[in-house]
Amino acid sequence: MVDDEEGIREVLEITLTDAGYEVLTAENGFTGLDMVKTHKPDIVLTDIRMPGMDGMALLKAVKQSFPDIEVIMITGYGDANLAIESLKTGAVDFISKPVNQDVLDIALKRANDRIRTREKLADHTRNLESLVAEKTRKLAESEKRYVQLFNESPAYISILDEHFRIVESNNRFKDQFGENPDMYCFQVQQQRTIPCDTCPVKETFADGRSHTAEMDVTLKDGRARRFFIQTSAIPDDSGCIRHVMEMCTDITVIHQLQDHLAALGLHISSISHGIKGLLTGLDGGDYLIRSGLEKKDFERISNGWGIVRENISKIRKMVLDILYHSKNRSLELQPVSVFDFIQELVTTMDPRIRKAGIELILDTPKPSDDFHVIMDKTVLFGACLAILENAVDACISVVHDRKKMTIRIQVSETADQVLFKIRDNGKGLDRQYRQKIFSLFYSDKGNKGTGLGLFIARRSVHLHQGEIHVDSIPGKFTEFTIALPKKSI
Amino acid sequence: MTKKIMIVDDDPAITRYLETLFKDNGFDTCIADDGKQAMDVFLDQQPDLITLDLEMPEEWGPRFFRKISKKGYTTPVIVISGLSGRTHSIPKADAFFAKPFKPEEVLAKVKAVLGV
Numbered sequence: 303m304v305d306d307e308e309g310i311r312e313v314l315e316i317t318l319t320d321a322g323y324e325v326l327t328a329e330n331g332f333t334g335l336d337m338v339k340t341h342k343p344d345i346v347l348t349d350i351r352m353p354g355m356d357g358m359a360l361l362k363a364v365k366q367s368f369p370d371i372e373v374i375m376i377t378g379y380g381d382a383n384l385a386i387e388s389l390k391t392g393a394v395d396f397i398s399k400p401v402n403q404d405v406l407d408i409a410l411k412r413a414n415d416r417i418r419t420r421e422k423l424a425d426h427t428r429n430l431e432s433l434v435a436e437k438t439r440k441l442a443e444s445e446k447r448y449v450q451l452f453n454e455s456p457a458y459i460s461i462l463d464e465h466f467r468i469v470e471s472n473n474r475f476k477d478q479f480g481e482n483p484d485m486y487c488f489q490v491q492q493q494r495t496i497p498c499d500t501c502p503v504k505e506t507f508a509d510g511r512s513h514t515a516e517m518d519v520t521l522k523d524g525r526a527r528r529f530f531i532q533t534s535a536i537p538d539d540s541g542c543i544r545h546v547m548e549m550c551t552d553i554t555v556i557h558q559l560q561d562h563l564a565a566l567g568l569h570i571s572s573i574s575h576g577i578k579g580l581l582t583g584l585d586g587g588d589y590l591i592r593s594g595l596e597k598k599d600f601e602r603i604s605n606g607w608g609i610v611r612e613n614i615s616k617i618r619k620m621v622l623d624i625l626y627h628s629k630n631r632s633l634e635l636q637p638v639s640v641f642d643f644i645q646e647l648v649t650t651m652d653p654r655i656r657k658a659g660i661e662l663i664l665d666t667p668k669p670s671d672d673f674h675v676i677m678d679k680t681v682l683f684g685a686c687l688a689i690l691e692n693a694v695d696a697c698i699s700v701v702h703d704r705k706k707m708t709i710r711i712q713v714s715e716t717a718d719q720v721l722f723k724i725r726d727n728g729k730g731l732d733r734q735y736r737q738k739i740f741s742l743f744y745s746d747k748g749n750k751g752t753g754l755g756l757f758i759a760r761r762s763v764h765l766h767q768g769e770i771h772v773d774s775i776p777g778k779f780t781e782f783t784i785a786l787p788k789k790s791i
Numbered sequence: 792m793t794k795k796i797m798i799v800d801d802d803p804a805i806t807r808y809l810e811t812l813f814k815d816n817g818f819d820t821c822i823a824d825d826g827k828q829a830m831d832v833f834l835d836q837q838p839d840l841i842t843l844d845l846e847m848p849e850e851w852g853p854r855f856f857r858k859i860s861k862k863g864y865t866t867p868v869i870v871i872s873g874l875s876g877r878t879h880s881i882p883k884a885d886a887f888f889a890k891p892f893k894p895e896e897v898l899a900k901v902k903a904v905l906g907v
Contacts, residue, residue, distance in 0.1 A: 575846070578873030579802055581891035586808020589894060593815060602811070609804040 303327045304334035304348040304360060305376065314347065314401065321410070331355025335363050338371065345413045346373045350384055350396075358388060365392040370420060372413035376401065458529070458550040461536065462487055462503050469545060480522045487548065491519040491529075493733065506533040506546045516553070518738065528557040561757070576620055583613040633681060633765055637674035640667050640713050640720075647683065647711075651690050655709065660697050665712040675720050675786060677766060682784075685762040685770075688755035689724050689782045696728025696780055718788050725781040731774040739772065794905050795819040797838035799829045799855070800871070801847040805890075809842060809871075812894050813901070826850025833859060838866065840905055842897075845872040845880055853880045867904045871897070 303318065303325055305311050311327045318325045326341055328334035331348075332355050338346060346364055350357035361373050375388045375396040385396040394416055395409040452459065453473040461470040466486050471479075479490045487503070488494040497504070502513035515531045529550040536545040590606025593599075644666045655662050667673060690709070697707040704727065712723040731739065740760040763770040768786040796818050798809045803824075810820045821836040823829035825847045833841070845852040856868060860883070870881055873890040886900045 575873045578890040579805070582808070582873070583802060583804035585891050585894070586804050586811075589808055590811055593811070605807065609807065613804060 306330055306352045331360040334360050338364055344417055346371055349376045350381055351378060361388055361391055361393055372416055374409045374413055460548050461545050462548060463545055464507055466497055478521045493520055502531055502533045503546045503548055506535050507543055510535045510543055527552050528554045580613050580616055583609055633678035635676050635678055638677050638679050639672050639674055641669055641672040647686055654694055658694055658698050660707045660709055663708055663710040681762045685759035688759040693724055693726035696726050699729045719785045720788060722784040723781055725779055727779050730776040730778050730780050732776050736772055793819050794839040797821050797841045799823045800844040801825055816898055826855040829855045841866055841868045842871050843868050845874050856881050
């Protein structure tokens with residue numbers, strides 16, 4: 303309470319103390335300001351006209367240093383303009399002399415209201431700040447969690463833009479395909495320079511729906527895998543599809559199983575076709591024998607019996623064949639002379655090779671430097687025969703543009719492997735076909751190929767715990783390599 | 792005049808069977824082992840009817856059939872095959888018999904087609 307009139311100070315001190323306030327009094331602005339600085343009261347009640355530092359100066363000084371302190375001005379007659387000026391400067395209210403109790407109460411209430419509001423606001427602000435801090439922490443946690451879920455998902459996930467550029471990918475994807483910024487999915491997964499012809503991502507960009515596909519992909523270590531691909535659109539806030547998520551599952555094992563099932567189906571259908579022919583042949587033998595007996599024609603009987611015998615031997619072979627394929631037959635391993643093996647291979651294929659006018663070059667052991675390899679000869683012979691037949695076909699397909707067609711068979715040893723190489727200078731294989739040639743029913747020979755030969759060849763080599771791979775330059779050459787481990791299998 | 796039947800099949804047991812069957816029933820015969828040889832034999836012998844297997848090395852039955860059709864021949868063809876779905880391969884054939892066939896049925900059909 304600041305007033306230069308002692309009487310007013312005393313009256314107001316008593317009144318305010320009665321109302322429950324703790325009251326400090328000062329007789330001028332200077333003393334009042336010192337008191338404010340020392341005691342930091344909630345409310346300052348000051349006369350507007352005082353000698354020395356007047357009420358307006360005190361108001362300005364208090365508001366400048368302590369904006370939260372509420373100031374009520376006490377005005378005299380004719381101070382209306384000053385009173386209004388004081389409100390503009392930040393006073394909460396003014397009361398005029400002589401001080402009316404009710405007016406004083408109203409001014410004090412107003413000051414108190416303002417103080418409470420400010421406290422509430424301060425409280426609120428403090429709550430808000432801690433709320434924001436809490437939410438920010440939770441947001442960061444959940445973001446970390448979702449990044450973790452994305453990264454550790456047990457599938458290959460990538461996010462592609464409309465040019466099929468990989469903008470994001472998860473850990474498993476990066477592990478297997480590498481982490482190259484700005485790469486395109488067809489480069490990374492297919493080793494292509496242009497997008498694939500059919501692409502579920504393209505379809506999702508077009509219609510916004512989820513699409514699926516199966517594709518052969520190549521991992522960064524060169525292994526070929528079969529992927530099942532599912533896509534989903536990732537629209538932006540305006541609903542426009544800027545990105546598509548591609549999730550891939552490795553179904554190579556399932557695919558191999560499908561191959562086996564298909565091979566079995568094919569086997570059964572070829573067997574049933576064969577049996578029909580055999581039965582017809584037997585009918586023929588039966589007819590010749592019966593009619594021969596009727597006519598007492600010994601030659602006819604003999605011919606008929608010949609047919610029956612021949613068909614019995616075919617049936618025997620077929621039954622053995624079925625037994626061979628239907629059980630998980632163990633290999634009949636024995637040491638086989640490489641020289642003999644190659645001789646037999648060449649003898650079998652020679653008529654075809656000669657007929658096609660192909661030169662056969664042998665870089666294989668002679669009897670003098672022959673060695674033995676542990677193998678199941680029947681199984682591996684079939685594999686080599688399939689590759690050699692493909693080599694002949696590859697040469698024949700370019701017969702018109704080549705002066706000289708050659709097939710080269712090479713057998714060599716390393717410390718722990720025996721390598722069989724069969725190389726032809728025929729039409730060669732595109733890179734994308736090189737992945738496929740070992741899969742079931744894949745054939746680039748149209749109606750002439752069954753798509754079985756190399757599929758079985760690979761299986762045969764794998765049974766020997768060996769490896770088979772192919773190297774080629776289109777239009778130049780194709781070279782198959784079978785690598786067999788030297789140690790006993 | 793004796794009618795001549797051309798037998799096309801890669802299994803010698805079956806060609807001999809049909810040959811004997813037809814000869815016993817008063818027909819002349821000629822034989823081809825595959826689709827390619829079939830054309831030479833066909834042009835040389837001018838048969839009145841052909842029994843045709845579908846699956847053969849070199850050239851398969853339907854292609855041979857298309858070739859003679861293109862040349863304007865309308866020689867009747869009876870398909871004798873172990874392949875399922877055989878009716879689709881040569882829709883214009885006069886009859887289809889699945890291996891193993893009943894000889895009396897084949898004979899009856901041959902006689903009906905040749906009108907003897």
